[in-house]
Amino acid sequence: MTKPTSNENAVRAHLAKWLEASRAMDIDALRNCYVPDLVSYDCHSAFQFRSFDAYGKHLAMCFSHISGPMTLELHELSIVADDNVAFCHATMRCGCIGTNGAEHWSWLRSTICMKTIDGEWLVAHDHCSAPFDPMTSQAMLDAGPEELKKVA
């Protein structure tokens, strides 16, 4: 096991801040995690969001269908960090209680890319998705690593 570098530790701390803001569904706190000219590829509804303002509106729409807090867990997390650029990927378990009281969750693939601005780590790009079945074009929302599905 290699000891994490100070860059990796700083990136991990920023991820923890992002997770906390996401679980709390706090758009102002999330805004502080991202660069303003973020490019975000989310798992549903739109091809891309090319600013935090556009992404924030999408999040507000999503959060309006949820009774918080969200379940958001990162498994199989990998962080690769240099002094000013980093990328992370993880198997994400994402769940919520809908406004109708029913619980939903699914496994998603998450990539989070960061850079520093004035020495502060910020998310510059993220990409969250589910694969689709090429026969039916249906999103495979119950896919996920077999080992993790057993313990979820």
Next chain:
Amino acid sequence: MTKPTSNENAVRAHLAKWLEASRAMDIDALRNCYVPDLVSYDCHSAFQFRSFDAYGKHLAMCFSHISGPMTLELHELSIVADDNVAFCHATMRCGCIGTNGAEHWSWLRSTICMKTIDGEWLVAHDHCSAPFDPMTSQAMLDAGPEELKKVA
């Protein structure tokens, strides 16, 4: 317009090599573009591939359904590179002629993350996807940037 750094130019050169190998559907050439312990999230069929060996088998299956070469275009490309870590994202137009002679193509979101090993840039992680429609869970394979759809 900021002048590209030498890191960005090196990453761009590796992307060009990756594009050429992908279009040629050349799995040996692709193997040289990736780290062996790649983690790949592809747009269809499986949640993830946790080595180039696993990903290469998936590619071989995909290529068996295609009469090459593939159409693979990167639009709206962004590269952020430090000395040893980089990430890129792009709107990808991906097309092929199926073994039945019919042409298919779609817009996909592509994230490509690289690191250096012994001074050589290699892809350590990639993520390619389509968003899904939350009402139907169908992959939105005809989504894409409106401006680009006009010229495609």
